[in-house]
Structures are given as structure tokens and as C-alpha cells.
Amino acid sequence: MSRLYKRFRKYILASALIFGILSAEGMRASAAPGIYDVSSNDVAKQNSIPRGAIGKSMDVPVTISNNSGANWNDVFIQIVNYDDPDLDPLAFPFEKESGVRAGTIEAGHTKAVSIPVKVRADLSEGYYQFAVVVYKNWNEKEQFGEKVNGSDERINIYAFKSGSEDPTQESAKQITFAIGENQSTPYGVYPNVMNYSINMRNSGLSDALDVTVEMVLDKDTENFPFDINDGSYDRGFERVAVGETVQLPYSMAIRSDAYSGFYPIGLVITYRESATGELKKQEDTFWVRIKNKEKEDEKPSQSADEHNRSVARIVVDSFETVPENIIAGEPFRLLLRMKNASTDISASNILLDLESESPASGGGAVFTTVSGSSSYVVNSLAPGEVAELALDMQALAGIDQRSYYLKIKETYDSPEYKNAKAE
Numbered sequence: 001m002s003r004l005y006k007r008f009r010k011y012i013l014a015s016a017l018i019f020g021i022l023s024a025e026g027m028r029a030s031a032a033p034g035i036y037d038v039s040s041n042d043v044a045k046q047n048s049i050p051r052g053a054i055g056k057s058m059d060v061p062v063t064i065s066n067n068s069g070a071n072w073n074d075v076f077i078q079i080v081n082y083d084d085p086d087l088d089p090l091a092f093p094f095e096k097e098s099g100v101r102a103g104t105i106e107a108g109h110t111k112a113v114s115i116p117v118k119v120r121a122d123l124s125e126g127y128y129q130f131a132v133v134v135y136k137n138w139n140e141k142e143q144f145g146e147k148v149n150g151s152d153e154r155i156n157i158y159a160f161k162s163g164s165e166d167p168t169q170e171s172a173k174q175i176t177f178a179i180g181e182n183q184s185t186p187y188g189v190y191p192n193v194m195n196y197s198i199n200m201r202n203s204g205l206s207d208a209l210d211v212t213v214e215m216v217l218d219k220d221t222e223n224f225p226f227d228i229n230d231g232s233y234d235r236g237f238e239r240v241a242v243g244e245t246v247q248l249p250y251s252m253a254i255r256s257d258a259y260s261g262f263y264p265i266g267l268v269i270t271y272r273e274s275a276t277g278e279l280k281k282q283e284d285t286f287w288v289r290i291k292n293k294e295k296e297d298e299k300p301s302q303s304a305d306e307h308n309r310s311v312a313r314i315v316v317d318s319f320e321t322v323p324e325n326i327i328a329g330e331p332f333r334l335l336l337r338m339k340n341a342s343t344d345i346s347a348s349n350i351l352l353d354l355e356s357e358s359p360a361s362g363g364g365a366v367f368t369t370v371s372g373s374s375s376y377v378v379n380s381l382a383p384g385e386v387a388e389l390a391l392d393m394q395a396l397a398g399i400d401q402r403s404y405y406l407k408i409k410e411t412y413d414s415p416e417y418k419n420a421k422a423e
Contacts, residue, residue, distance in 0.1 A: 036129045036154045042067060043151040044132040045110070047242055048174050048205040051158045052093075055121035059114035061274035062132055062155060063207070066105040068148075075102040076138035076145055079115050082131040082154055093128035093159055095120055101138065112209055112239075114274040123159045130155065174273050175204035178401060180286045181245070181325065185262070190254040190292035194226070197247040198286055200269075202240045208271040210279075211237040213248055216266030224265070225258035225290045240271075259295045262287050262405060287403050311417040312340050312347035314410050317386050329397030331370060336389045336408075340381035350378040350412040352389075357404045359396065366396050366404045 038046045045063040052058035060079065066072050078099035081092040094117040105111045133152050135145030178201045188194030202208050215233040218224035235248045269282045317339035326332050340347050354374045356365035368374075370392040378387045410422045 035127045041153045044153040046155045049156045052119040054123050057118045061114050063112045065110045072105045072136040074138045076135045078133045080131045112275045114276040125160050174206035175208045178203045179284045185289050187289045195251045197249045201245040208240045211271045214268040221257050225263050226252040311420045312342040312345040312414045315341045328399050331394050334391040339386045342383050347412045348380040352376045353409040355407040359399050368394050
């Protein structure tokens with residue numbers, strides 16, 4: 001944009017503003033032009049529509065794409081009122097045009113920036129459009145640069161009344177991460193080193209920037225089954241795009257004193273919604289399964305005169321859900337496969353009681369059976385035999401998106417041992 005064009009443009013805007021002042025105030029209330037489809041933009045990208053309180057300051061995030069064959073140096077990105085005869089100039093939502101310097105954007109690369117603005121106090125609630133213009137070789141003293149071809153593109157904001165409830169608040173959390181989707185629980189056997197990766201998907205509405213995933217470590221073997229050998233178990237990503245799934249790779253030695261079972265491993269995820277935005281945090285959990293020694297109190301109890309009696313061992317061989325991804329508040333089917341892991345001891349009169357985890361907020365069990373009964377009977381299992389149970393279940397509505405446990409308590413008979421108990 002040349003300086004002459006800029007001065008002429010300001011004259012047009014001044015004339016339009018004077019006309020607005022002479023007209024009824026109601027003109028301003030009808031100035032919002034609605035949402036502009038940014039999908040065809042080549043340079044100025046917008047993954048979600050930012051929200052700003054009327055009369056307040058805000059940052060406008062925008063991602064600039066350099067699809068040319070050369071680097072752009074001394075880049076300046078400016079928010080301007082879009083020169084469109086069909087668009088009311090009063091629809092420009094900010095008190096003044098604003099811009100920010102962005103350094104160099106290499107050919108074929110993108111850069112996310114946040115442009116500080118102040119939303120006009122006389123706006124009505126609604127969606128507004130404005131233009132983003134990108135200059136290269138920007139001269140700060142002359143306030144002049146070479147406009148990047150095709151960069152005069154529209155994007156949107158939503159303006160809402162300060163102090164009132166934002167009607168778009170339902171999607172206020174622009175970024176959220178789903179952990180462990182489309183994969184089985186990682187499984188390790190002592191003394192082998194456990195190599196595994198955790199899927200992490202950005203299931204939100206915006207790209208996540210400056211992402212760090214910190215594993216919560218614990219010296220207590222009861223809570224954390226791995227040796228803490230590395231100096232850091234943090235995993236970092238410059239950007240995780242909307243819908244993108246990244247892997248968190250780990251290689252960890254199982255502690256010799258860790259018992260067999262499932263362990264919840266905590267993750268703390270920090271990220272930014274824009275390059276200069278505040279650091280935000282999400283805490284989550286994934287589960288790992290360890291095979292090592294058994295706890296004494298989990299073995300079938302025996303009286304002093306029964307020490308030499310043999311008992312079968314019933315374990316969860318595998319399980320799956322239909323659908324694979326369980327949705328809060330919706331029904332699903334659990335296919336549970338119970339196996340007699342003994343090589344030569346049969347089991348009979350097998351009673352299985354399901355006990356679900358309760359959410360931290362209370363309110364009952366996370367998983368309930370559709371029939372209302374949590375007990376199931378398997379008549380018998382020969383050594384090595386597997387029995388599959390198809391259980392129709394319901395997930396509690398409103399629970400957080402993470403992994404939850406389902407405990408299975410077993411009572412069964414063996415030829416030499418009656419009423420053995422295990423979990």
C-alpha cells in the first residue's frame with residue numbers, strides 16, 4: 001500500500017465516519033457484516049474466530065503463510081479497514097488500525113502472530129470483518145513497505161458486551177488434547193525395557209503453539225512403576241495443528257519392586273493459543289500395564305492347612321469396546337475376555353463383579369450396566385480356556401475426557417480350593 005493511497009484511503013474513511021455521525025445511532029447497530037469465509041485465503045489464515053469484549057483490548061491471532069518461492073524479510077502485518085464499496089466502513093470493529101512486526105518468514109513456512117487492538121465501544125454484539133495486509137522489506141521510519149501479493153484478505157472476530165456472558169463461550173477453550181486415542185494400553189514385562197508411544201491429538205478449534213508435555217514422576221513404586229533415569233521426560237512441539245495427532249515416545253526401565261497391574265501416569269500439557277499468548281495448562285492421565293511380581297494380598301487367601309493346595313488363576317486376557325471411542329453419556333458394548341491362565345488347574349462357579357471408578361466430582365459410577373446388574377457368572381474354564389462376555393454398558397454424562405478403570409473382582413472354585421478370591 002503506497003503512502004499516497006493510504007492518505008486517500010483515510011480521507012474516504014473520514015468522510016464515511018462523518019456521515020455515520022450525522023445519521024441515526026441505529027446505523028452502527030446494524031454495521032456487523034457477518035462471518036466471512038476464510039477458507040480461500042492464501043496468506044492470512046484463521047483457524048478459529050477470536051472473541052473480544054466491546055470496549056476492551058484484545059489480541060487478534062492470525063497465521064501468515066509464505067507460499068512464494070522466496071523469503072520475506074522485515075515483515076510487517078497490519079490490520080486495516082477493508083476497502084469494499086459493499087461493506088459499511090462503520091463495520092470496522094477496532095478503534096484504529098494496528099500492526100506488528102514479524103521478522104523473517106521463510107519460503108514455504110508459516111508464522112503465527114498476535115496483533116494487539118482495542119474493540120470499539122459503540123459496537124453491537126456480532127461478527128465483524130476486517131483485512132490483514134502483509135508487507136515485506138518494511139521501513140519503520142518511513143512506515144512503508146512492499147505489499148505481499150494477494151495479502152489483502154479478510155478475517156473475522158466476534159464482539160460481545162463486556163460483563164455479559166459470551167454466547168460463544170461453549171467453544172471458549174480453543175485448544176484441548178485427547179490422550180491415548182486409537183491405541184491399546186502400553187504393556188511391559190519386567191526386566192525388559194518398555195518402549196512405547198502415547199498418541200496425543202489436538203481435538204480443539206485452534207492450532208496449539210509452544211506445546212510441552214511433562215510426565216508426572218513419583219519416587220513411590222506404588223504410584224510410578226518406572227526407574228527415573230533420564231534428566232527430563234518432557235516432550236516438546238513448536239505446533240500441533242487442529243486435528244493433528246503426535247506421538248510422545250518413551251523408553252523406560254521397569255522397577256524391580258513394581259507389582260503387576262495398571263498404573264495411572266499423569267501428564268501436564270502446557271501450550272499457547274497464539275505466539276504471544278499466555279501459557280495455558282491441561283492435566284491428563286494415561287494408563288500403562290506392568291507384568292512383574294504379584295502382591296501377596298491379591299493372591300487367593302489360604303488357611304494354614306491349605307498352603308499346599310493348588311488354585312486356578314483367572315485373568316483378563318483382553319478387552320475392547322464397540323464403538324472403540326466411548327462418548328460420555330452414550331451406551332457402548334464391552335467385549336471382555338476372561339482366561340484361565342493355569343496350565344493344569346480348572347476353575348468353576350466363576351462369579352465376576354464389576355466395580356467402576358467414580359468421577360472426582362462424585363455423582364455415581366463412570367460406567368454402569370444397562371441391565372442394572374454388575375455380576376456375571378461363568379460356569380467353568382478349563383486350563384488355558386478363554387470365555388468372552390458381551391456387556392452392554394452406559395458411560396456417565398458430563399465426565400472429563402480421560403481413561404477410567406473398571407475393577408473386576410473374582411470368586412471361583414478349583415478342585416482343591418473353594419471360594420478363591422482375586423481382582
